[in-house]
Amino acid sequence: MMKSVLLAAALLGVFSTAALGDDRYVSRPPVVLSPDLAAPWIMQLSGSGNVRPVVYQRPVIVQQQRGLFAPRAVRRAPAAxxxxxxxxxxxxxxxxxxxxxxPQMVDYQTKEAPGTIVIDTNNRFLYLVMANGKARRYGVxxxxxxxxxxxxxxxxxxxxxxxxxxxxxxxxxxxxxxxxxxxxxxxxxxxxxxxxxxxxxxxxxxxxxxxxxxxxxxxxxxxxxxxxxxxxxxxxxxxxxxxxxxxx
Missing domain, CATH: 2.40.440.10 (L,D-transpeptidase catalytic domain-like)
Incomplete structure (x- = not known):
């Protein structure tokens, strides 16, 4: 008698579990994909019916420039x-x-009077003669x-x-x-x-x-x-x- 009762209870538990399993998926939640197709596709399961998709920010890739070995895409155009x-x-x-x-002050020995301008075209310098063997020199x-x-x-x-x-x-x-x-x-x-x-x-x-x-x-x-x-x-x-x- 006891064995019959236990067997009946076990069978009832099995059928109840199956029924509950079927009930769980009677109304399946919507599958939502991220609208940003460049991000990973994220499936979200929810029974709320009002699902807000998760959108990932696109990663920002920063490439370091290392002299002439910088990637061609990020290498700057050469200056004139x-x-x-x-x-x-x-x-x-x-x-x-x-x-x-x-511009800089330099030693400059000359017989020209202070205030005179001497332009050395070969070396690309302009000298404004100063007192005491000095001159103010500019590149030209x-x-x-x-x-x-x-x-x-x-x-x-x-x-x-x-x-x-x-x-x-x-x-x-x-x-x-x-x-x-x-x-x-x-x-x-x-x-x-x-x-x-x-x-x-x-x-x-x-x-x-x-x-x-x-x-x-x-x-x-x-x-x-x-x-x-x-x-x-x-x-x-x-x-x-x-x-x-x-x-x-």
Whole structure:
């Protein structure tokens, strides 16, 4: 009798468990996929009927640049380069200037009186002679091959943010290369004469600033002597009309 009761109870438990199992999946929860298909597909099970998908933020991959071995995709485009006048085999990155061309006080033995300007075109330096065997030295850009010159002049005029009227010969010369210059350009940051200009004698030559400071230390001009804008402003304040200028 007891065995029959136990057997009946066991069978009842088995059928009840199966029934409960079937009831659990009578109403199956919705399967929701993340709308961001770039993220892992996340299946969420819920019987609420109001399921908010989980969206993962896309990973941000940061690639380190290591010189020339940086991945091609993240390697920066090379900057425009200018060949160094001091070290011909070493390119100078556009926007930079070699340290020796920055203004500095140097020893300078000369018979010229203090206040005289001496421009050493071969070495790309301008010296403002000071007392006691000293000079204030600036890096300069000078005339390109075929436009070099030497001589002695005086500063006959000074101008702040000068306008620029290219000589007709320059306009014709550049037009032959496919470069068309304006007949006149107002003074300003884009003007090739830069922030200041000091005119030499009755010539077309000037000591002036530039809108291309990376050319300092190079032979690139049509004969003018160019300095960085911050340097030409400094020199301009120290120089008077009538100053003797020696170009060697």
């Amino acid at each position: 380069q200018q060949v160094s006048a001091i070290n011909p085999g070493v390119p100078v990155i556009r926007g930079q200037i070699e340290p020796q061309f920055l 850009g000078v005339g390109k091959p075929g436009f070099e010159w030497a001589g002695v002049h005086k500063v006959t005029r000074k101008s702040e943010w000068p306008d620029w009227t290219p000589p007709s010969e320059m306009i014709s010369r550049e037009a032959a290369k496919g470069h068309y210059l304006p007949a006149r350009m107002d003074g300003g940051p884009e003007n090739p004469l830069g922030a200041r200009a000091m005119y030499l004698g009755s010539t077309l030559y000037r000591i002036h600033g530039t809108n291309a400071p990376w050319t300092i230390g190079s032979a690139v001009s049509s004969g003018c002597i160019r300095l960085r804008n911050e340097d030409v402003v400094d020199l301009y304040e120290r120089v008077k009309v009538g100053t003797r200028v020696i170009v060697i």
